[in-house]
Amino acid sequence: MAGKMHGSISTSPVTDEVQEIVQSLKDRIEEELKRKVEFLHALLHRAQVVAGINYFVKVVYVAGNAAECIHILVIKPMFGQKPSLVKIETNKKLSDEITYIV
Template sequence: MAGKMHGSISTSPVTDEVQEIVQSLKDRIEEESKRKVEFLHALLHCSQVVAGMNYFVKVVFVAGNAAECIHIRVFKPVAGEKPSLVKFETNKKVSDEITSFG
């Protein structure tokens, strides 16, 4: 189900590309969360065209016996550079709406 995010940007189901981007950031997510991540799954995302692409992604991860929901902001440059984790928000619920941040 698509919804609105910050005006004209709407949420979309996760594509293989977005899931691959999230997986590629596993080490950074572990660093930011200070936890060993055993499983990452992107649920929804929004994208925003800038000088590259901003992705705002709702992610569920499992660390130990606990599952957590986080929102991440990822920047993917236009020219071949790797995506980078820009910002990380914790204490999110699966039902929380994705909004643009940071």
């Protein structure tokens, strides 16, 4: 089932916690995109509970005069460790469904 989420994980509005996690990863996102981001906002997310939580997040960002949409995979480990950015999928549209990122 390539591209499909495992289990019954539904898409949800972004919580304050998810938005804070995305903001905390701004430097890493800029590093991966190889560009400075002026605005970063999470729109929707899916959460998968494993040994921690995998967040699959639809994010809109503004860089220069362009607004773009990306999907990111963030892992938030158990026991208070900091979340980490695992992967970014670029060239996404606002209408694209959030899928399982490997």
